[in-house]
Amino acid sequence: MFSMTGYGRGRVEGQWGRLSLEISSVNHRYQEISVRLPRDMSRWEPWFHLKLRPLFNRGKVTCRVEANWGPSSGAGHLNLELMSSIYGEVKRLSSQLGAPLGPVTDLLQVPGVMESPMGFMDEGEAEGILEGLLRMAVEDWNRMRQAEGEYLWGEILRRLGSFRSCVDRISRVWGDRMEMAFRQARERVEEMLAGLGASLDESRWAQELVIMADRWDVSEELSRLGSHVEQFLAVRDLKGPVGKRLDFIVQEMNREVNTLGSKVNDPEIRSLVVDAKSALEAVREQIQNLE
Incomplete structure (x- = not known):
């Protein structure tokens, strides 16, 4: 016997940093899933939907992931190829318009330029980390729902x-x-x-x-x-x-x-x-x- 209302949390750590995942649910007539991920992990959203859908039948479930990357992980994970390509286009457009060229650090805010450590991991390794993270949160969530x-x-x-x-x-x-x-x-x-x-x-x-x-x-x-x-x-x-x-x-x-x-x-x-x-x-x- 499970309630639709519950909360669960999981956390994994590694040399790359720390990932935290929270699952919360409330009653709802149908099944509804909302996944909130850091921008640099957005490509994993369909994966979370696929994993969560079989775990419950009714209710509104919200899954939130927070990432705290290690201090040494950021500098080595710039997508230099993408950054160089964007910078070249910006430079060309600046020359055509006669506008001043801004600092190159502004390009760090462009999606995809600063990739998370998971972006450089082997696909299987990254999925294994997320599997373990989700399993811990789901077990905690189900304990509360059952109680x-x-x-x-x-x-x-x-x-x-x-x-x-x-x-x-x-x-x-x-x-x-x-x-x-x-x-x-x-x-x-x-x-x-x-x-x-x-x-x-x-x-x-x-x-x-x-x-x-x-x-x-x-x-x-x-x-x-x-x-x-x-x-x-x-x-x-x-x-x-x-x-x-x-x-x-x-x-x-x-x-x-x-x-x-x-x-x-x-x-x-x-x-x-x-x-x-x-x-x-x-x-x-x-x-x-x-x-």
Whole structure:
């Protein structure tokens, strides 16, 4: 069980300097990845997207990399060929326009002129460094997401317990109220017929009773709610993301509760329906944070 919210950090060091990577994530309906790299490492952005995408299903993940190159790494990593080419073009343009030629150090700000040490590493070596860096951050990130997910599941179960308690009380109260409603309906009909000098036709009353029972009966809704709760709890044993499945089950539970509330006019049951919907909404809010 993983939460969509988490944070992880990794760091690797070498003669070339130090790289730090942070991963942070928040809940989101879909999968979204944002990678922020130093300018001289921008070519690795697609690589990070490719590595991060299989690691989660829902959520907004931000990956940040900071580079602190060693003191001896900068001077030896000038792209002299590119710098000379640019300087030649600038010099030619300066001559054509009659404009003064600026200091050559200004060219150090041009992208690609000052390359990071990774730009001079063997491709496999550079990728190995980034693999290790990302693995450390992801392990840290997943530990936090799992801990948060377990906590959220505990909160969800607590709120689900409140919902089940409301449903159980509705079931107990409804049995008594059903018999009372039938008895009160019969008494009212008999009073009306007595005022008209007529008597109750038992066969006709039996037909009306069947219609009333079908209209008021909530046993099917209560049964389906019990089934939905069992399905909800069984999701805990499934592997992989469960957030969307739980959200669907809660929608079905909410639909049954609404149907139940529309069938029953008893004030106590109506109050219990409101409490059940409130507890179910609390469950739904917590589910939004699960992957």
